[in-house]
Amino acid sequence: MKKIGVLTSGGDSPGMNPAIRAVVRKAIYHNIEVYGIYGGYSGLICGNIKKLELGSVGDIIHRGGTMLHSARCPEFRTKEGQQQGIDQLKAFGIEGLVVIGGDGSYRGAKALTEQGFPCIGVPGTIDNDIPGTDVTIGFDTALNTVIDAIDKIRDTATSHERTFIIEVMGRDAGDIALWSGLAGGAETILIPEENYDMNEIAERLHKGQERGKKHSIIVVAEGVCSAVDFAKQLKEAANLDTRVSVLGHIQRGGSPTVQDRVLASRLGARAVELLIEGKGGRAVGIEKNVLVDYDIVEALNNKRHQLDLELYKLSKELSI
Template structure:
């Protein structure tokens, strides 16, 4: 193996730049050439490849987003499009591809591997929704962004004795909501894995008011959605002023936390190590505080289990 390429795909996540930096500098240290691919798989099929050196990744470890840019590419589901991508990689003399992204990005890497391209994936997604790894790149930073917002919302919510509903990201995974709910002292956490009972929620709010609670903080994962509609219903039932806040894409941005920078650096270095060992179709993760690599098929086949124990702790602490 003489040359590798790297791309970021799907939604951006804080820490992607740290991972890019680690891959590039570890590869160069081992005598490999490195090419960057702009705009993910879309850039790959358009031939947007360029040479990278150590200075290409200088002063990026602290930046959010991705210097390689990212895009979603539905065309990549077509086999003829993937075959064109393989031809482009061969034209540039690329022997292996490092993909940073979520499950959709990993699926692209898996399909490229079946066409003979050596691939390895790094879990870059704030949702923390990949079952094979304890943490994904960007989750910790997104969580801290949510906590910062919650702290500010709590101040005004207490002053006005309101109910505040904060919608966070997580279409199918409630990890951000649960972790933020515990760390932010929320009275209720609503996640797509469990759903919720509106009457029970309103009853809890009223009981809290009777017990002397000055405000109520409710964390709602976007997979349930409808924060503004829920706020209206809660206010109608309880008679308590209720406001909804959707944090949206603020959760994707910002300088990555120290945890995400270190995690990304470890994973990026491991990705190069795996390729140098001659492995392909692998994904990098962290389990029990150890950086691991798994077969991509096996990793994607693992069913994600919701942490009901953590949720139970949140319920006890919210009373």
């Protein structure tokens, strides 16, 4: 393989830049030309493709976001759009593609794979919802952003003796809510994977008040409901004075943590190795600190990300 491409797609995540850097430098180390596709699958369709050199990825390892930019691209869900993308790759002589992103990005890579073009998926999403890997690039940084916000909100919750409801991202997965809620000492954590009992929550909050507790933190995953809606439900059930904080896109930004930089570097380099080995239609991941790769089509068709319900159980036991 003499030429490969790399693109980022979907929602950005801290660590995408270190992953791009690893792909570019690993490939050049092995005398392979690398082409950056700017603007995700949309940029692929319109041919926004440029050759990358060593200096192209200098001074980006500490930066959040993605130097290749990203975009949603409904056109790439069609056969016509996918064929346009393949035609552009062939026009530049690109023989393999590294796709860094989440579930939607993987589906684009899967579509190219099914049409015979070798792609390798690299899990870049704060949601931590990709099957086949214990953790995704950006998850750790997002958690640190959320926990910093929770700590600050707890200060004002204590001062005003109120219950704060904090809404976090995660799409249909509850990992951000669970991990940040446990680390932040939240009294209640709501995740899409488990139903909640409003009466039980109200009773627990009232019991806390009876023993002298003056404030509480509730973390709500966006896949459950909005924090505003939950606040209304809680008002009806428990008549509590609450305040709502929706953290939003702040969770996607910021300089990636050491863990995300190292993970991105390892996974990006491994993606290039797979292409060098002549393998396509794979995705890379990490399980028990060991790099793994697996069939991207099979994973998307037959596997689902599993949240650690033991952690959820522990969070309930520690929030009594």
